[in-house]
Amino acid sequence: MLTDAYPTTLYPFRFRRLAPDNIVAVSETGDHIFLNDSTLSDLVHRFANFSAPQIAELKSKFFLGPPGGTPGLRRLISSRIAAKHETVLSGPSLHIIVPTLQCAHSCRYCQVSRALDDEGHTMSMDDLDAACDTIFESRAQALTVEFQGGDPLLRFDLIRHAIERIQTRNIGEQRHLRFVVTSTLHQLTEEMCQFFKAHKVYLSTSIDGPEELHNRNRPLPGKDGYERTLKGMSLARRIIGVDAVAALVTVTRNSLEYAETIVDQYVDLKLHDIFLRPLSNYGFAVKNAHALSYSHAEFAAFYAQAFERVIYWNRQGYPLREVGASIALNKVLSTHDGGYVDLQSPSGAGLAAIVYNYDGFIYPSDEARMLAEMGDFGLRLGKIGQPLAQVLKSPVQRDLIQASLGRYVPGCDECAYRTYCGPDPVNTYGRFGTTRAPIYLTDHCQRQMWLFDYLFQKLHGEDEDFLNLAFEWAKPNGG
Template sequence: MDEYAVKMLPFQLRAIQKDWLAVSSTGDHVFLSEDQAKSLAQGHVSELPLLLQADLKAGFFTTSCAPSGSSRLLASRKAARRETLSSGPSLHIFVPTLQCAHSCQYCQVSRSLTDTKHTISHSALLAACDGVFESEAQALTIEFQGGDPLLRFDLVKSAITHIQERNRAEKRHIRFVIASTLHQLNSEMCDFLAQHGVYLSTSIDGPAHLHNRNRPIPGRNSYERTVAGIELARNRLGREFVSALMTTTKASLADPEAIVDEYVKLGFGEIFIRPLSSYGFAKRNQSLLGYRPEQFYGFYARALNRVLHWNAQGVELREVYASIILNKILSPFDAGYVDLQSPTGAGQSVLVYNYDGYVYPSDEARMLAETGDVSLRLGPIGSSLATLRQSPVHQQLIASSLVDEMDDCRNCAYQNFCAPNPVDAQAQFESMDIPALRTEHCQRHLWLFDYFFSALKHAEPDRLDLFHAWARPVADSEIMQCGE
C-alpha cells in the first residue's frame, strides 16, 4: 500500500456569496475558490496547493490510506462535540408560579399578583428538588422561571434550602439562577441570595420608552423599577451576579443601535439579540408584534455592528448569539446550547418542573402548554428520570431531531453545528415531523452560519481575535429567559 495515498473522508460544500466553504465530519472548515471546490468534490486533491492539502488532512477531509491512529483521533473529535448530551440533564428549570405584575404582549403568564391557581404545590416542589439529583451530571444549574419567581420567594427559598441540604451528601457543583423583573427585590432577599451565591437574570429591551412599551405595568415605570433592582443587586451581590437579555419585537426594529447603547450605558458585558419566539401570546399577537425573518436579519446585522463598534472603542461587550454560533464553528468543544443539539437537548440536557405538576423537556415546551398544547409533557413531577426518558414524547423528540435521519439536514454543510428543533416545529406547525427547511429555526440558523462564516473569511486580525474570544463557552447550556 502506498503510504502517501490519500483517502477522501465525508465532507459538505456550501456556496456563500462568492466564497466556497467546505466542512468536514468533525466540523473543521476551509475556504475555497470555485475551482478548488470543484477539484475537492471530484476527489482530485493532488491538484490543490500543497498548503491546502495539508489543511485538508489536518481538518479530516482526507486521510492516509496507510494504517494509523487517525481513525481514533477522528472518533474522539466527533465525540467531543456531543459530550454535553452524554452527561445527563444539567439545566433544571423550576417554574414556581406564573404570577406577574407585567402585561407583556409576547408573554404567556398569568397577569395577576394574587392568583394562586398557577402556583406549584409544596410537595411537587420538593419532589422536583429531589428529582434533580437523579441526573448523572456533576455540574447542575437550577434556574427559577415564571411569571416572576420573586413574587413567591418563599417557594424559591424552600427549594434552594432543600437542594443545598441534600447536596451536602451528593456533593454536586450547583449554580442557582433566578430570572425576574427584579421589581420585588429587597435587602432581605439579597441577604439570602448572597448567602447562597444566587445569580439574577433580568430583561432590558432597550431604552426606557421601548422597554416600557414592550413590558408595561400600571404606572408605566417598568424600566425605572428594573434598573433600580439591577443597582440594588449589583451593590449587594456584585456586578457579576446580574445579567440581562432582550427580546426583539416589531417596535425594536427601528433602532438596534439604541438598544445596544442602552446595554453599554447600564454597564453590561453581554447582550443577547434574540428574535421573538412563536409561543404564548406572542403567537396570538403576530400582527402586532411579529415581523418577517428578513427583518430580523437586518436588525441583527446592525445591532452586531454596533456591538463591534463599541469593542473597537475599548468597551468589552459580547453578543451572546454570536458567541453561540462562533463556539459551534471555532471550538472543538460544544457549549451545549440546547436548541442546536442533535439529538435535541430538550429533555436530555434540560428539564422543566412546571407549576402545573408536570415535567417538560424545555422552557418553550411548557409555554406551549399555556396556550392549550400539552402534547410535550414528559410526565408528572416525581416520575423517575428513567421513566421520563422512556416516555413516548421523549422518544419522539429524539427521533425528530436526528440530523442523519433528516433529508434537509444530512446533506447540509452545517449539520455538525445545527439541528432540527422539534419543539419549535410543534409550536409553528403543531407537529414535530416537519421538514427542517420549512421552519423559522432552520431558516434563521442557515442565515446566521452563512453570516458568521463570511465574517470569519473576511475578518481583519483584531476582529478574528475577538471572534475567537467570543467562541469560548458561555456560562450556561441555555440562555436564561424572563417572562417569555
C-alpha cells in the same frame, strides 16, 4: 505534491456557497475551510495537486487522510464528534423550576400566558421537594438550577426552600451547582440579595432598550417598568456584586428602528452581554403577532446593524458579547460544545434541559410548557415525582429524539451546518402540530442558516481583531 508512497483519500464533507466564488466546506468533525469554485473542484477531483501546506491543513481538519484511517486517527475523529454531543449524553444539566405563574406585567410578546393571582398557579411544596430531589437523578456533574415564572420573586419563599434543600442534598452528592433566578427584579429586596449572595445565585432580567421602548413592550399600570428594573439591578449590584445581573432583549416590531440605540443602552448600563432574541410563537406573542411580528429579512437587517454596533464597541475597548453569535461561534470554532439546548442533535430538550412546572408536570423545554399554557399538552413528559429515567424514556421524549437526528432528517442530512445545528422539534410542533414538518419551513432553520452564513462571511472577510474576538467568544463559557 502527494506520491503513491503516502496513500491519501478524501473524507466526507459538506459545503455551502456563501457568495459567488466563496464557499465554506465543513468536515465531519466540524472543522471548516474556505474554497472557491476552482479549489472545490480540485479537492473533489485533483487534491494530489495541492501544495504540501495545503495538504497538511486539509489533513489537520479531517478532509483528507489514509484510506480507512489508522486506529489512532479513527479514535481521534470519534472523540471529536462525540465532544459535539457530550452535553446531551451525560444527563440533563439545566433544570428549570417554575414555582409560580404570577406576574404583574402584561408584556405583549410574553411567551407565557401569565396569571395575576396565586390560586391554582403556584407549585405545591410536595412537588417542589420532589423536583429538587429529581435533579440529582441526572448523571451530569455540573447542574444549573434556574427559577422562572411568571416572576419567581413573587414566591421567594419557594426559591429559598428549594435552594436550601438542593444545597443540603449536595453535601453528599458533591455536584457543581449554579443557581439563576429570572425576574423583572421589581420585587427584589435587600433580604433577597443577601440570601442570593450567600448562595451564589445569579439574576437574569429583560431590558429591551431605552426606557420608552422597554415600557411599550413591557407595560405596567404605573408606566415605570424600566425604572423599577434598573432600581432592582442597582440593588443587586450593590449587595451581590457588579456581575450579579445579566439581561436580554426580545425584539419586537417596535425594536427594529432602535438597533444601535439598544446596543448603546447596554453599554450605558455597563452590561457586557446582550442577547438579541427574536419573537417566539407562544403565549401572548401569538395573540399579538399582527402588531409585533416581522419578516425574517427584517429581523436579519436589524440583527446585522446591531451586531456591527457590538463590534464597534469592542473596537473602542468596551467588551460586549452578543450571546447568539457566541453560541454559534462556539459550535464553529471550539472543539468543546457549550451545550446550548436548541442547537443539539439529538435535541437538548429533555436530554440536556428539563422543566418542572407549577402544574405538577415535567416538560422537555420552556417552550413546551408554554404550549401547555395555550392548551396543548402534547409535549408533557410525565408528572413531577416520577423517576427521571422513566420520564426520559417516555413516548414523547423518544419522538423528540427521533425527530431531531439531523443525519436522518431531509434537508438537514446534507446541510453544511449539520455538525453545528439540529432540528428544533418543540418549535416545529408549536407551529405545525407535528415534530416532523419540512425543516426548511421552520423559523429555527431559516434563522440559524442565516446566522451561520452571516458569521462565516465575517470570519472569511474580517480583520485579525474580529477573529481574535470570535475565538474569545467561542470559548465554552462565552469568553
